[in-house]
Amino acid sequence: xxxxQLFKNPFNIDMMNIEKVNVAxxxxxxxxxxxxxxxxxxxxxxxxxxxxxxxxVMHQHENEDELFFVITGTLYIELENKTLELQAGEFAxxxxxxxxxxxxxxEVHVMLFEPAATLNTGNLIxxxxxxxxxxx
Amino acid sequence: xxxxQLFKNPFNIDMMNIEKVNVAxxxxxxxxxxxxxxxxxxxxxxxxxxxxxxxxVMHQHENEDELFFVITGTLYIELENKTLELQAGEFAxxxxxxxxxxxxxxEVHVMLFEPAATLNTGNLIxxxxxxxxxxx
Numbered sequence: 001x002x003x004x005q006l007f008k009n010p011f012n013i014d015m016m017n018i019e020k021v022n023v024a025x026x027x028x029x030x031x032x033x034x035x036x037x038x039x040x041x042x043x044x045x046x047x048x049x050x051x052x053x054x055x056x057v058m059h060q061h062e063n064e065d066e067l068f069f070v071i072t073g074t075l076y077i078e079l080e081n082k083t084l085e086l087q088a089g090e091f092a093x094x095x096x097x098x099x100x101x102x103x104x105x106x107e108v109h110v111m112l113f114e115p116a117a118t119l120n121t122g123n124l125i126x127x128x129x130x131x132x133x134x135x136x
Numbered sequence: 137x138x139x140x141q142l143f144k145n146p147f148n149i150d151m152m153n154i155e156k157v158n159v160a161x162x163x164x165x166x167x168x169x170x171x172x173x174x175x176x177x178x179x180x181x182x183x184x185x186x187x188x189x190x191x192x193v194m195h196q197h198e199n200e201d202e203l204f205f206v207i208t209g210t211l212y213i214e215l216e217n218k219t220l221e222l223q224a225g226e227f228a229x230x231x232x233x234x235x236x237x238x239x240x241x242x243e244v245h246v247m248l249f250e251p252a253a254t255l256n257t258g259n260l261i262x263x264x265x266x267x268x269x270x271x272x
Contacts, residue, residue, distance in 0.1 A: 020220050020228045040229050042201035043251050045181060047227075065178035071225070084156050089207070091183075092156045093176050113249060115179050 023049060023071055027109050029136050034128055036112055036120060038135040048112040048133070058101040059122035066094045066114045073108030077101070159185060159207055163245050165272050170264055172248055172256060174271040184248040184269070194237040195258035202230045202250045209244030213237070 026039050026049050033053045040047035052075065068075060069091040077084040077092055078101040084092050094100045121129045162175050162185050169189045176183035188211065204211060205227040213220040213228055214237040220228050230236045257265045 018215060018220070018228065018230070018234065020222050020226045022226045024225050040203065040227070042203055042229050042231075042249065043181060045179060045249070047203070047229075047249075067176070067178055067183070079154060084154070086156050089160050090156045090158045091176070092154065093178050093183075094154070095178075098154065113178065113181070113183075 023111055024109075026136055027051065027071065030134075033107075034120070035130055036133060038133055039111075041116070044116050045113055046116050046118070046133075048114070049136075050110050050112060051107060052102060052104045052110060053107045054105075055103045056101055057121060057124060057126065057128055058099055059124050060099045061094075061096050061114075061118060061122040063096055064115045064118045065096050066118065067112065068092050068094070068102065069111040069113075071109040071111055073104060073106055075108045075110060076103050076105075078103065159247055160245075162272055163187065163207065166270075169243075170256070171266050172269060174269055175247075177252070180252050181249055182252050182254070182269075184250070185272075186246050186248060187243060188238055188240045188246060189243045191239045192237055193257060193260060193262065193264055194235055195260050196235045197230075197232050197250075197254060197258040199232055200251045200254045201232050202254065203248060204228050204230070204238065205247040205249070207245040207247055209240065209242055211244045211246060212239050212241075214239065 021039050030037060033051050034056060036048035036050040038046050039049050068077065068086065070086045070088050072088050075086045080099050086092055119129060157175050166173060169187050170192060172184035172186040174182050175185050204213065204222065206222045206224050208224050211222045213230065216235055222228055255265060
C-alpha cells in the first residue's frame with residue numbers, strides 16, 4: 001500500500017553531494033584534543049568526531065542530551081555517583097542536567113551526537129570552550 | 137566563568153540507570169533482518185541497531201534525515217543516481233526526501249540514528265514495515 005505519493009527530490013538536494021563518511025579517516029585530519037569537528041548534520045543534530053586525552057571539566061548541558069561513542073581507545077565518564085568506562089564500539093547517553101566529566105589517560109577517539117546548539121563545556125564558559133566548530 | 141548556576145540533577149534522573157551500551161553485544165540478542173531495535177534515545181532521536189541481509193525496498197522519508205553507520209559487514213545504499221558502499225566505521229546521511237534502497241548481499245550490522253517518528257519503510261506501508269519497535 002502506498003501511504004502517500006512518491007515525490008521526486010522535493011528539496012532539490014544535490015544527490016551528487018551524498019557521500020559516505022569514513023570516521024577513522026576524518027580523525028586523521030586533525031590533532032587537537034578536546035576540539036570536536038563536525039562531520040555530519042541531520043535533523044538539527046550534529047555528528048562530531050573528537051580526540052580526547054587527559055582531563056576535561058565537570059559540566060552539564062541544561063537542554064541537551066549527549067551521546068559519546070568510542071571509535072578507538074578507552075573513555076572514562078565520571079558522573080556524580082560512578083564512573084563509566086567505555087571501549088571501542090560502546091556508547092553512553094548523558095541526559096541533560098547530568099554532571100559529567102570525560103577523561104582519558106590515553107588518547108581516545110570518539111564520535112558525538114548532540115543538538116546543533118550544544119556547547120562542549122555545557123554550563124561553563126572557559127578556555128576549553130569551543131564556539132566556532134570546524135566542519136571537516 | 138560560570139555561565140549559569142550549576143543545578144543539581146534537576147530532572148530527577150536516576151543516575152544509577154546511566155549505563156554504557158555495547159553495540160556488538162546488543163546485536164547478538166536478536167536474529168531478524170530488517171527489524172531495527174531501539175538501544176537509546178536522546179533529544180527525541182532514537183539510536184537503533186539492525187541486521188540487514190538481502191534487498192530492502194526503495195523508499196524515502198518525507199520529514200526525517202536518517203543516518204546509517206556500519207558496525208560489521210558491507211552495506212550498499214542505492215540512490216537514484218549512484219550507489220554508496222559502506223564498510224565498518226563508515227556512515228551515510230540520507231536527507232529527507234531522498235529515495236534510497238539499502239541492500240546487503242551478505243549480513244551487515246548497522247547502527248541507525250533517526251527521529252523517533254521515523255518509519256523504516258518511509259513513505260511505504262508494506263510487509264516490511266515495523267511499527268512496534270522493540271527496545272533491547
